[in-house]
Amino acid sequence: MSSQPRYIAIAQRKQAELAAAIPPEWRLPDHAIPEGMLSVAESITEGPKKYGRVSVMEIPRTCGLLSAKELDITENYDIRGLVAEMSEGRFKAEEVVRGFCKRAAIAHQLTRCLTEPLFHRALKRAQELDAHLQRTGTPVGPLHGLPISVKDTFNVQGVDSSIGLSALAFKAAKENAPLVDLLESLGAVIIAKTNIPQTLATLDSCNHLFGRTLNPLNRQWTAGGSTGGEGALIAMRGSMVGFGTDIGGSIRVPAMCQGIYGFKPSLGRVPFGGQMNGQIEGKGRIGLQAVAGPLARSVADIDAIMAEIVPRAELFGEDGIPGSWSSHPVPRSLSPPRGFTIGVLKTDGLVTPLPPITRILDEVAQTLRHTPGVEVVELPVPSVLPKCQALAGRLMGVDDGSHMLNLIESMDEELTPWLQGRMKRGKDLTIPQLAGLQAQRAEVEKEMLKMWTLSNGSSKTRRVDAIICPVAPHPVPQLDRYNAVGYTSTFVLLDYPAGVVPVRPFADSDLETGRDMDAPVLGSWDKANRQLWNEKTTDRRVYLGSPLSVQVVTPKQHDYELLQAMEVVDRAVQGRVGSISAKL
Template identity: 80%
Template sequence: MPASESPAYVGVAQRKQAQLSASIPAEWRLPAHLIPAGMLSPAESITDGPKKYERANVMEIPRTCGLLSSQELNITENYDVRGLVAEMAEGRLKAEEAVQAFCKRAAIAHQLTRCLTEPLFPRALQRARDLDEHLQRTGTPVGPLHGLPVSVKDTFCVEGVDSSIGLSALAFKPASANAPLVDLLQSLGAVVIAKTNIPQTLATLDSCNHLFGRTLNPLNRQWTAGGSTGGEGVLVAMHGSMVGFGTDIGGSIRVPAMCQGIYGFKPSQGRVPFGGQEGGQMAGKGRIALQAVAGPLARSVADLDAVMAEIVPRAELFGEDGIPGYWPSPSTISLSPPRNFTVGVLKTDGLVTPLPPITRILGEVANLLRRTPGVEVVDLPLPPVLPKCQALAGRLMSVDDGSNMLDLIEGMGEPLIPWLQGRMKRGKALHINQLAALQAQRAEVEKEMMKMWILSSSKHTRHIDAIICPIAPHPVPEMDRYNAVGYTSTFVLLDYPAGVVPVRPFGEKDLESGREMDAPVLGSWDKANRLLWNEKTVDRRVYLDSPLSVQVITPKQHDYDLLRAMEIVDRAVQGQSVNAKL
């Protein structure tokens, strides 16, 4: 290639950026002085490390920039899902007003963080007007989520819109049909207002690609926004969407929730339709390897409940991968026989020792739960097979040779993003006997892990209802420094539903200045994790004010029980009373 010529991806990225920019109305654009340095050049933030930017929190800019009216601020900040839907369904608020408020706020959020890939504002507003006309004409809402503004990860297909997943090879190739989840959401009356950013290959926990740039964390641009559902996490945290929908195979819903301090819900397989997505992989890979799931991110447990209550009973009607489901209503909960709710505390995966602030926050939550009426808390011994789960999950994610994805990237002359350089290369696809052996190992691990849910002693047997554990063995890290994924990928391997509950910000007392970890290093992953705490390799003050969260898990297909457990944990953290009897 002549030196004067640029790789093919450069021109495609420029066209895509121009298309995205043109989709934001002039009257929704922020003044240049409100946009932090570095935001105006998507390419700049891909290669520049976290030291490039000052510590910047942009969460208040949507409130103070003057672009949002008092009514739009009220709509985007002061309702939960059920409350906002009720306002529209009962005619006190037009769907068009609500959708426009969230579209405008999403546009502002994007200018500050680069969280969007496909703004769908004109079609969203037309959809809202249609909903208003239907309500006026018939007197009834379109569905139980009438007018609810939602967003979806870029992987989900929306008819007539790209699902480029950050790859220039897939740009300007609009989808011919909606993903089943999009159809389901629209049948419920929801309005999809945007698609959101992801990482190149969908295989990193920092949402960065050459087509749209890097999504930045609105709480602090030095921290990662997480991935691969990073754009969703940012948009929901900034009140640019009521609920976002992502996917999770190694932590891609839970990690962004942790990084933004919001709530994430990774369900069991089949609870939320997953099909109709672009993943850059060979068709059918998920059926023979490790299968990702789809699920919501929101700003409260109640909002997760509101959407899951409508999606779960209908999943089998929309997706070939959906299963029959039942989501109890409050009126049926009281019919369950009363008993105490038992929470197990799992302090480590035995592979990577959590850093001190992670151990501390888990202990704080456990103590709050111990003071909650109706809750019993027990420390769980490390299941012997648990340390094997991360490697097994990793091998099942990589059963092919990687050629499908690399062909798309290399064919356009795209370089790998910094985190993937040296980590991603073509491999060797597994033979059927090797794949079968992996799945046999998985079955043995699943069987052994079933024992974790029952604690037996000479006096009695205790059943564990839910478990709290870390999401990651470290706090929210700087860009491209996320380490071990075993605390999240393990529960995809086991198909346990898992959720994220934010607890509090990282404070001065969490720094433990001058104190280093003295526990023996368990291996290479553990050694790498210590680098995120060693005062010779990191300034711990970078973690100040970052959100600290816990993960909650329940047994396979106990998805409503997970929601209930998250509510118990959340109310304990917030100091609210809760009836913990089931």
């Protein structure tokens, strides 16, 4: 009898299965992989110094595995442009899907971003799309041949949704998630599923089955979570668009960490059902409900994908709602809507942003002030805003956590180091306690309406169309050092759509060497956040070159308005500082 924990053998089998899914001719030679790529087990326990300050962004271009045409296909098109090339017969879907599958395989060997490579079935589907186009002269749908990836939580028929837990490995899903069905009905091709953290409850994507996903911009920085595998894959152009989920920031945090765009919609805009999350069935309906949404490399790509999903969400998902979206791409000459008002919310009142975060927000606000048609106003911190993080946290944890812990313990699996001491069995909330939390939530929602509206006697008018605020109160940190989630979880609690727009890299001028923060410490979260800036505990130079982003937020169900606001912000900052992707 072996004395090793049961999960180890299962993890070894799973990793062998993953490796076998990558064709030998798509494998990088050893010399092309930077030194310090640790084993799966070591990747969980070893710190950022073991990886070194390494970017792997250029390796797909220089490794020789991708042909000139495959580089062109994977780098020089947006969604609408690439679909047009396939729909009009200039590219075959098979060659497009093959190019992205190869690039995804390369990205995985450098970052551990994949859990389930679906390359064989993706290529087979692409061949079917080509045959249909040749036979009928018409594409299968508006996303004909588009390579798409999804977070490991989404069920794909015949494929595991193990979510990094050995207890769920080798238990293939019996049917697709509604979102997968919707995407495939539109002609899209699912090429892979992507990595997540153990328990889905940390902001660094790390588990015993697949190891730790690394940030391709700098392997010392976190890739974020819980949609970290998607973030790394999209950043490396291994997929055209990826879908994740967000309850505490799991779309927006990886977008921030990798300098890409993330879009957390309102409830019902994107079908959410058909996922594995390791929780008791129906928990989201009584606590805090997560949403699904895209990560992409441009606002235009978010627009292209949401324009097809939102009008069809009610037809595919039991949780979908009726909706419409602009049927035309946002023109590059578009000016902001007349009288478009953007509010600047500098803090949540609970955790004071570190100086570079305040600076980037001020820079964006100043740029917007010079944008025709935009009015910028400073917003005071709503009195209830500091309460939102704790309230969201309590609604995430309405049960005692036993279901997840039972899965983990059933295979003698250990908690990852960050979770040890942080995750333990709790106590179920009673119905009166849960009702009390939801009553508090209602009061917060009511109070927060004042941020958006002006009252004129018995009538009300819109005061603010969108706000900009930090994604996090700190820059992209090293592995396992992401701190406060209130800046993202708050907008799940309120069901406000929220997106991430990258602005520029962290520069020498952002270091403020020798200068400490002098504002009073607001509490334990604020104290922990300052450790990421304290020169006794952090070498600030670790942030050099990391992407600095802002969060854009609109009122509940104003999802298309969020896209417009992101476009306004993006054009303003791109016009001033150039493309973030060109600088990272």
